[in-house]
Amino acid sequence: MQTQLLPSLISFIASLAAFLFRTNAKITKCFALAACLLMLAVEIYFNSRSLLSISTILLATLMALVCILSQATNKSAAISTALILAILGLTSLFLLDVDPLISKLAQGILTLSLVILSFRFRKKNVSLGFGSAAALSISMLSLLLSSLVHGTWSVICQITAAAVLLPLFPLHVGYIGLLNNLPGTVPAFLSFILPIAGLHALVQVQEIPPLAAEFFVVTTIIGLFISGARAFVQTGLMRIIAAVASILLAPVWWICSANGKLGSENCSYIIAVGLVVAGLSLCAHCVESRYGTQSLESLPGLAKKMPKLGIAFSLLTMAGLGIPTFAIFSSFILPQFSPLQSRVSDLLFVSLAWFICFALQISVLQRLLFNEPRADLLYSDLNRSEFMSLAIILVLLLIGGIFPGVMLALTT
Amino acid sequence: MKIIVSSIFILLALSSVFVAVFGKTLRQKAASVATSTVAISFLGSLCVFFYTLSGSPFQVELTLTPDSPNWLHLSAYIDRLSAIMMVLVTGVSTVVHAYAVKYLFGDSGYNRFFVLLGLLTQAVLAMVSSGNLLLLLVWWQLVSLLLYFLLSYNYTNRSAVKTAFASLLTLRIGDIAFLIAVFLAYKLFGTLEFSELFQRAQSSHLVYHLWSGGPTIDAVSIITLLILLAAMTKSAQFPFHSWLPNTMDAPTPVSAFMHAGIVNAGGFLINRLAPLYGSSPLTLHVAFVLGLLTAIIGTAIMLTRTDLKTKLGFSTVGQMGFMIMECGLGAFALAIFHLIAHGIFKATLFLHAGNVVHEIRKEANLPEHYEEHSEKSLQLPWATGVLITLVVPLLILIGAHALLGSQMNQGTIIFLFFAWVTSSEAIMSLYSLKMYGSWKAVVPMLLAVGLVIVTYLWAAESFTEFLYPVPGSAHSYFQSASFPLWIFDLFIGMIVLLFLCAWEALRPGGGKIAKPFQKQTRGALVFLYVVLWDGLRIGSIGSNVARFCLRLARRCDFVLPEWIP
16 A cells, blocks of 8 residues: 555655745756656556556656656746646545545545636636636535435536536536646646546446436537537637547547446546647647747747647647547547447547537647748747657557557556 | 568658658758659559459458457558559659659758658558558548648648648548448448458348437448448539639649549549448449539539639549449449549649640730630531530440440440540530531541540440459449439430530521520520539538638627636
């Protein structure tokens, strides 16, 4: 038990250290990276039998490393590094399932921290910030209630608590708000870790009540259209990416309502979506950290001036479109061809979601990368660490796509 | 032979990587390396083709992970169909590569172009040699995306970017239909391996409920209809045809490769799944009607265009319609012959289009003044027109029916269409050369038409045997595509009547029957010209739908509070 908790402990200590030494950003970054590497080593040495059977926690640690790697070296970046490490520690505790009480406590603290964070960093978009805080508060209350009540009500409360982490309309405002407002690369990390945590919470639910299942069908369809429609008229890069993420994750809820419960075989799809969204969020962070804005209208033609970003963004978009050789396609195809899920309605819904995502992603790609660049801006391409972090994500997506066995190993 | 096939794929992949890595420093040399690699692949494809002439089909397996399920194994299935497609694709790609080395030299995206073209060539090659339906879907999707990146090659050009997006949007509709078809095929027949799938589909009488308690449709028909939708989008069939002629902002080599190679994918797909299509008369009839509509619309719109590249674009639409129509009549092998011939001549035309435009610019007398088209010069000798466009095609139909009728059934109607198209082209050429009055020009033209038709007849006979050597298989496709004889007769009668009316209206000085309707006829012709010039308003309908959706999205964004994202 002690060895299992070791990575979380390292994470908390590193987070505290990062916060204390936040004035020296360079040292903080090095220290955080070293902590992540140490956690990875501990994970591999104590918890995994082979590299093939990499666990979600290992992947989460790797993503934390990637997000910290692409951070700038300034004071606010040090704070976001500390936040990433703290969230990693809490999520690891929650995902480990060492003890039901510890797990529930970790979920509660994680949600509470997210409420505080969304309230604290609400300035970018106040309405979204308040909406996010409200949704997360509902999630926390539901979590509390789930321990107090029994039977169907307990299940409904558990599902409500999970619906913020694994975005479901209308509670997806929690997820979208966090991704929009939080500083640095925290949104990129959250976009990867929250859906996994949500899935973990949902898998605990034995069977979803039929009425709730019907409700999911309605909400996912409404959510799909509303999120899609609103995203089409947005200009903020991160806002659209968050909407794409919530649309890409909608099929999970659909399958959940169709099957009456959610199996861990959906984990590989959620991880694949998480990787894509995290990669796109990192690109958005790189753009914002350079030009102080993410507005697609004010930053056209980046492909010409930032070719490295252009290539990475295009490849990530391809992965997000569900193009073969990337993990989303494989992780989606694998469950579809298994005898477990073989309904045409599932496929039609997924196809519709993919089509909306495709239109959104390609329009973002065109508005950001194509057309003539501005003459009044000094452009600078990705630096080595940023490029490295995006390359790691792309390699992970390719591994998942070409060797689906690795993704399958995650579901066992 | 397996080594040659594997080497072709590996070489092409390595070449793209080489250009991507060393392109910046080596510039034109890297492009030459890419061209040489494709040329070597062409030679390799020729070897494979000659091998398949005598040997039996074979499969090349490449297993990436031992634990992955069977359908995820990369495999290439090489038979005569895939071998001939490989030769076509690598051949056209070699020419396009060689052309682009100098044509695009100095362009800022020079290396990117060769990387993308190399990858696209490889994707198309892998698609035509896919070992199972899932792999075919995988490569099919990759081709769509790579084509998008090539179409938006000039990404600073707003118009190019916009049309590339519209193209991808159309192609994705087909991709999704294909995905659903693959899923259904696996669900209903339990396999995606071609031979097993065909066997199970032919012996099955499964019906599929469109929804619970709703109408039923046989399983093979629904799968083939969905795949037909995919083929329609890629082969620019009506109403998905707009994307193809709108992509003229792409560089000439891209247009050449697209028109000669990629749009043929629809015809190839139907041929690859011929046993499935042969089991579904409904889908074949749908394909025939859609192909016919596309052929008429594409060719008619082409006649209204004045710029060379757009004219070629619509010509491709018409030809693709013709190809799908051939498939709809069960003449699968003929469709392949058609796509090869079309691929070669269209690539040549596109690559030569630039030179023609440059030459014309040097001519002082071109374009001609409007005054030169006097009413008198428009008058075509009536007998020549009727002879070429009506009598000769009908004679050809009768001849073809006598020669191949027992084998092709109503499929011989394709010769009538072919003769009409070819003779109309002939008469248009005579008109543009202003030589319709001279029998010295008309007779060689008639002979040329005859020669083309004889070649086509030969192709129908020998190409069918070449691609479908199993006795009775080709005949069964024709059988399956045949429709009731009265429809056949009615169809021919109606078109003959239409031709007669048209010629009566065009009679010098006005025909006796048509004279009272001269004003209405002229008005109808002007109306038709305007509608066709506007592309049947399909483009504007599409833009209106897009505008409506955007307005709806804006309204939704305005009405809903910010905290409901």
